Amino acid sequence: xxxxxxxxxxxxxxxxxxxxxxxxxxxxxxxxxxxxxxxxxxxxxxxxxxxxxxxxxxxxxxxxxxxxxxxxxxxxxxxxxxxxxxxxxxxxxxxxxxxxxxxxxxxxxxxxxxxxxxxxxxxxxxxxxxxxxxxxxxxxxxxxxxxxxxxxxxxxxxxxxxxxxxxxxxxxxxxxxxxxxxxxxxxxxxxxxxxxxxxxxxxxxxxxxxxxxxxxxxxxxxxxxxxxxxxxxxxxxxxxxxxxxxxxxxxxxxxxxxxxxxxxxxxxxxxxxxxxxxxxxxxxxxxxxxxxx
Numbered sequence: 001x002x003x004x005x006x007x008x009x010x011x012x013x014x015x016x017x018x019x020x021x022x023x024x025x026x027x028x029x030x031x032x033x034x035x036x037x038x039x040x041x042x043x044x045x046x047x048x049x050x051x052x053x054x055x056x057x058x059x060x061x062x063x064x065x066x067x068x069x070x071x072x073x074x075x076x077x078x079x080x081x082x083x084x085x086x087x088x089x090x091x092x093x094x095x096x097x098x099x100x101x102x103x104x105x106x107x108x109x110x111x112x113x114x115x116x117x118x119x120x121x122x123x124x125x126x127x128x129x130x131x132x133x134x135x136x137x138x139x140x141x142x143x144x145x146x147x148x149x150x151x152x153x154x155x156x157x158x159x160x161x162x163x164x165x166x167x168x169x170x171x172x173x174x175x176x177x178x179x180x181x182x183x184x185x186x187x188x189x190x191x192x193x194x195x196x197x198x199x200x201x202x203x204x205x206x207x208x209x210x211x212x213x214x215x216x217x218x219x220x221x222x223x224x225x226x227x228x229x230x231x232x233x234x235x236x237x238x239x240x241x242x243x244x245x246x247x248x249x250x251x252x253x254x255x256x257x258x259x260x261x262x263x264x265x266x267x268x269x270x271x272x273x274x275x276x277x278x279x280x281x282x283x284x285x286x287x288x289x290x291x292x293x
Contacts, residue, residue, distance in 0.1 A: 010139070011254045017144040017213065019250020020151035022269075024206045025227030026234065026242035027158070028199035034175040034237050035195035036091055038098040042082070042106035043203055044224025049109060050075040050204030051211040051220065052117050055124050064127055072204050079200035083193050091192065110218055122216040129212055147209045154202060155243060162239075171195060175237075226266075229273040235286025244284060248272065 025047065032040045050071045057067035082105060090098045129143030162168035174181045174191045182188055206227075210220050230249045234241020249269040256268040276284060 007258075008255070011258050012251050014140065014144075015251045015254030016247070017140075017147040017209070017250075018253065019247040020148050021206050021209050021213075021223070021246075022227050022230045022250050023243050023246030024151055024154060024202050025224055026231040026246045027154070027239065028202040028206070029224075029227065029231050030237065030239055030242045031202070032195050032199045034239075035171055036083075036087075036192045037095065038087055038091060038102070039095055040087075040196075040199070041099055041102040042109060043102075043199065044221035044227075045106040045109035045113070046075060046079055046200050047203035047207035047210075047224060048218065048221045049078060049113060049207075050200070051124065051207030051216055052113055054204070054208050055117075055122055055211070055216055058125060068204070068208065071208070072201055075200045075204050076197045079196040080193055083196040087196075088189070088192065106221070110221060114218055119218055122211075124208065124211040124216045126208070126212050143212060147213075150205055150209075154205070158198075158239070167191075167194060226269045229269040233273045233276050233283055235283030237287060238283065238285035241283050241285035 025043070028043055028047075029040065032038060032043070053071035053074045054067050057070045058064065062070065086105065087098065087101065090101050126143060129141065129146075131142050132139070162172055170181070170186050171191055171194065173184070174186060174188050178188060181191075206223075207220065210223050214220065226249060227246065230245035231242050232245075233248060234243070234245030249272060252268050252272050253265050256264040260268075280286070
């Protein structure tokens with residue numbers, strides 16, 4: 001019995017890195033959706049674009065921290081241009097319009113990546129990633145440990161940003177009531193752009209981590225689909241739900257792979273999502289909206 005509990009504990013601990021990645025990706029979705037009410041289906045391609053920018057910078061012998069900074073700047077600029085010149089036209093339209101528009105944008109970005117970098121698999125090197133961390137009770141390399149720590153740090157920074165900064169307060173106000181925010185003098189267009197930039201920054205880290213955990217190829221954008229399942233599981237407009245949903249699906253994947261087999265990995269997240277939605281249709285932390293007829 002104790003051995004079985006130890007095995008489960010180890011699986012949960014080793015599932016934290018992939019759960020952290022889903023958490024970051026789900027956060028990038030919810031930041032944009034809460035502020036703009038646009039469901040961005042090209043977020044996976046922006047994540048992938050950031051990973052390819054990092055790869056190119058590293059191939060040019062640029063130090064890793066500077067390579068990440070370059071990727072953050074270029075991906076944020078891309079997200080800003082997309083929001084300002086394309087997506088902004090769909091703000092206020094039915095959500096299906098933004099879904100189709102961003103889906104098309106994702107296909108376009110994936111095609112550009114294929115033309116620019118090719119479709120062959122690439123290895124993204126991160127210094128000391130495979131070196132084992134000498135920590136008690138934790139059998140994890142520095143790479144996976146850094147994924148968990150970066151995710152926790154990102155969550156804390158976002159929490160402080162939203163609670164104590166004027167821009168964070170403006171984003172929360174815009175998400176709560178767009179018309180009232182405009183009346184109070186908030187430049188909502190700047191807020192929309194900022195939400196896309198924040199989403200892009202978070203997704204770059206997700207893309208780099210995914211590319212190193214697996215391999216860098218155009219197919220890594222599919223991880224965003226599992227992040228969407230985590231987002232829906234936690235609640236479409238809930239930051240807390242995105243965090244909890246990401247870790248739930250990450251741990252569920254680890255347990256399913258161990259007890260059922262690797263072929264279950266792509267399905268378990270959606271199974272968990274549907275089971276939760278049968279009980280709580282708005283997700284674990286979603287807000288039930290009541291409309292008067």
